[in-house]
């Protein structure tokens with residue numbers, strides 16, 4: 001036990017060092033690169049069954065057909081278009097207050113992209129971890145959850161699609177020069193976020209609780225840099241309740257405010273460059289200048305909690321106040337504000353590109 005504890009402490013120290021290192025070496029995208037982040041509206045067209053979003057605008061309750069349809073959409077997209085992303089599943093079952101003794105399946109899906117040298121030596125890359133939940137709430141019957149969180153899932157798929165070829169180029173260049181960095185990215189699509197009856201510690205976050213339990217009990221090989229997959233998460237970026245017009249996303253955590261500022265700066269620059277579409281009264285990310293004394297100990301309960309309680313650094317991109325359509329039948333495709341959806345997708349891409357240090361990769365790798 002003592003040895004594991006020490007390894008965990010060492011892992012935490014390494015993570016802190018890497019975070020600090022990242023903060024220092026983080027390369028901003030140029031104006032030109034920000035303007036090159038294109039978006040095909042067909043990906044988010046709510047009527048385009050070949051797009052990223054439309055197939056998710058169905059009910060996606062665990063244990064129902066919709067859950068499987070959503071899963072197939074993710075897996076087919078990655079296997080057809082992005083085969084270099086390693087897919088893994090983390091499955092559990094559980095009962096809920098609404099479904100009696102029947103065991104429901106909760107199935108998280110993880111898509112990971114690492115350079116070859118980290119694939120060869122598992123547990124040596126830190127992982128930017130981009131997260132959204134794909135399940136939808138059981139009630140009201142027929143609830144779609146377009147902002148909650150079909151649209152965020154589609155934004156993450158779009159992010160993977162946009163950076164894929166650039167990552168290949170980046171790592172080819174590193175292989176050639178010998179200057180390798182151990183930075184990867186994973187997209188975690190979580191199941192069972194929603195409560196089935198009332199939000200409590202046991203009736204909510206079914207998928208994220210199961211995933212944290214499994215990851216913290218899956219030690220990596222002794223030669224790995226990190227102790228376990230939890231320790232490998234360099235930043236946990238959770239998107240939720242995004243897609244309504246006029247969003248306001250506060251900075252919730254002082255410890256990751258530096259990352260929030262990077263994302264806010266991206267939004268500001270892209271808006272000034274005319275690279276975004278919405279015309280909000282104020283920035284989506286308006287807490288850029290939040291002072292340390294203004295941080296409280298409150299946050300919005302969500303999938304990050306089981307990770308946060310284990311010391312994982314969190315950037316929570318969720319609107320406060322919640323969208324007006326929140327948990328109503330109006331949270332559907334027709335009520336999404338498409339310029340806002342597009343803007344969040346582009347901001348997420350730019351943030352990921354900066355984190356992965358894609359500034360100096362040939363722009364011909366942009367898709």
Ligand SMILES: [Zn+2]
Pocket residue numbers: 137148194327
């Ligand atoms: Zn919800």
